[in-house]
Amino acid sequence: MSDTATAMSNKNAGDDQPPAKQAKVTAAPANDANDAAMPDIRVAIVGVGNCAKSLVEGVQYYVENPHDQVGLMYPDIGGYTAKHLKFVVGFDIDERKCGRSLAEALRAKPNCAMDHVPEITETSVPAAARVHRGPTLDGIAPHMTQYPVDTTFKESGDKPVTLDEATEILQREKVDVVINYLPVGSHEASAFYVDAAVRARCHFVNCIPTFISTKEAKALEQRFIDAGLTIVGSDMRSAWGASRVSEVLQGAMLDSGLMVTQHIQMNMAAGTTQGHETQRTGRTANTDFLNMAKQDRLHSKHVSKENVLKGQNVVRDTSTAGMTLFAGPSLTVQQKPGGTYLGSDNKVANFDIVAYGFGGARYELTARLSVQDSPNSGGVVVSAIRFCKVAAELGIVGFLRGASAWTQKTPPLQMRTGDAKFECDALSRRQLTDLTRAQLKENTPVADTLPYTFQSDTLDYE
Structure with missing residues (x-):
C-alpha cells in the first residue's frame, strides 16, 4: 500500500x-x-x-x-x-x-x-x-x-x-x-x-x-x-479459520512491538469430511474450492483474504511497505481420474510468519490448521x-x-x-x-x- x-x-x-x-x-x-x-x-x-x-x-x-x-x-x-x-x-x-x-x-x-x-x-x-x-x-x-x-x-x-x-x-x-x-x-x-x-x-x-x-x-x-x-x-x-488465526497472530505480534516482515497463508482442500473417515478412497474438493480452481474465479477472494493480513497493520498505522504479505485463497487438490469420487469439506491452512523484535531478534512461526469448512x-x-x-x-x-x-x-x-x-x-x-x-x-x-x-x-x- x-x-x-x-x-x-x-x-x-x-x-x-x-x-x-x-x-x-x-x-x-x-x-x-x-x-x-x-x-x-x-x-x-x-x-x-x-x-x-x-x-x-x-x-x-x-x-x-x-x-x-x-x-x-x-x-x-x-x-x-x-x-x-x-x-x-x-x-x-x-x-x-x-x-x-x-x-x-x-x-x-x-x-x-x-x-x-x-x-x-x-x-x-x-x-x-x-x-x-x-x-x-x-x-x-x-x-x-x-x-x-x-x-x-x-x-x-x-x-x-x-x-x-x-x-x-x-x-x-x-x-x-x-x-x-x-x-x-x-x-x-x-x-x-x-x-x-x-x-x-x-x-x-x-x-x-x-x-x-x-x-x-x-x-x-x-x-x-x-x-x-x-x-x-x-x-x-x-468462526475459527485461517483468517481469524492470521488476524489474531498478526495483531498480537504488532501489539508486542514486533515488525512482521513475512506472513504467508496458504489454503488447500484436503482431508476428510467428518463422519466419512472410513471410506477408502481419495478426496475431491467441495464446490467452493473446485469453483476457485481457475484464477479468474478467485481474484476477489485473493484480494479479500489479503485485506485481513494488512488490515491489522492499517488500523495500527503500521506500514506494509516492503513486507511479504500473501494469502493464497485455494489450492484445489483433486483425485486422479477413475474410481469413486468423494467431495471433501475439510480445509487445511498453513501459516509461515517471520518477525523481528527486541534489539533486532528474529522470530519464526509456522502453524497448520485443519477444519471442517462449512x-x-x-x-x-x-x-x-x-x-x-x-x-x-x-x-x-x-x-x-x-x-x-x-x-x-x-x-x-x-x-x-x-x-x-x-x-x-x-x-x-x-x-x-x-x-x-x-x-x-x-x-x-x-x-x-x-x-x-x-x-x-x-x-x-x-
Whole structure:
C-alpha cells in the first residue's frame, strides 16, 4: 500500500476518535430480551450449498440441544436465540435442488458437509419452504462442467425467476434477512439478489467477496441506508479459520512491538469430511474450492483474504511497505481420474510468519490448521443474521461495522479484534456505541461521511 493510501486508510478509519472499547455505550429502547414471544427471524438462502446445509442443520442441533452452547459465539443476541431462526425459502440453479423442498435440497448432491442431525425437520425449516430456480448469470464457472456430476453443479433447465418474481417471493415469505452464499466470482448474480432484497425490504448478509472495494461498498451501503435496511459484509470468515488465526497472530505480534516482515497463508482442500473417515478412497474438493480452481474465479477472494493480513497493520498505522504479505485463497487438490469420487469439506491452512523484535531478534512461526469448512462458516453467520435483526429494531441502518469486522474478511471498516468484539457485545445487549449511534436512521447517515478503511479491488502485487 502506498503512503498516500495508508494515510487515507488511517484517516477513514477514524484515528481522531477514541478506540471503540473506550466509546460511550448507551442502552436503547428495545424489546424485553427475555420475552418468549419474540418474533421469528425469517431467512432466505441464496445458494443452497454446503455452508447453507451446515448453518441450517447447526441451528436445528442447538434448538434440540439447548444446553449445549459449544460453538456459539453468541447464544443470545438481543433476545434472539437459535430457536428464532426460520429458513423459509431458497434460491439455486442446480436441478437436484430447484423445485424441491428446502430440507431435501440441503442434502442433495453436490453437498458434502457433515450431518449435524439425523434428518432435517421442521424445527428450523418449515415444510412449505421451497427452492426456486434463480438466474445463473455468472454463478457457474465454465470449468465446473469438467468435474464428475456428484461433485459439481448440474444446471437446471427450469425457467429462472425474474427480478420481479424474486422480489415477490421474498415479500410473500415475509423474509427478514437474505443470505448470499453464491460461489466466489458471482458478481452479476450477487447484484441481482441485492436488488431483490432492497426492493423487498430485506436485510442482507453478503458472505462472498463482492462489493469489496471502498467505492463499491459505499454505493451499496447508501442503497441500504436509503431503504432503511442493515447489511453485514463482505466475504464471511470462519468462526475459527485461517483468517481469524492470521488476524489474531498478526495483531498480537504488532501489539508486542514486533515488525512482521513475512506472513504467508496458504489454503488447500484436503482431508476428510467428518463422519466419512472410513471410506477408502481419495478426496475431491467441495464446490467452493473446485469453483476457485481457475484464477479468474478467485481474484476477489485473493484480494479479500489479503485485506485481513494488512488490515491489522492499517488500523495500527503500521506500514506494509516492503513486507511479504500473501494469502493464497485455494489450492484445489483433486483425485486422479477413475474410481469413486468423494467431495471433501475439510480445509487445511498453513501459516509461515517471520518477525523481528527486541534489539533486532528474529522470530519464526509456522502453524497448520485443519477444519471442517462449512460448519466453521455457520458459526459466524448464525450471529450475523441476528445482528441484522437487532440492529434494525434499534433503528440502525447501513453496514454494521462491528459485526462486519467480526464476521467478514473485508468489512467497510477494518478493526482490531478486541474492538470488533466490543461492538458485537454491545449490539448483543441492545446497546448503542459511538459507531452505531451515528448510523441511527433518525440521524440521516450518509455513506460518504461514515468511517471507512480504504480498500481497492486489486492486489498490491498487481
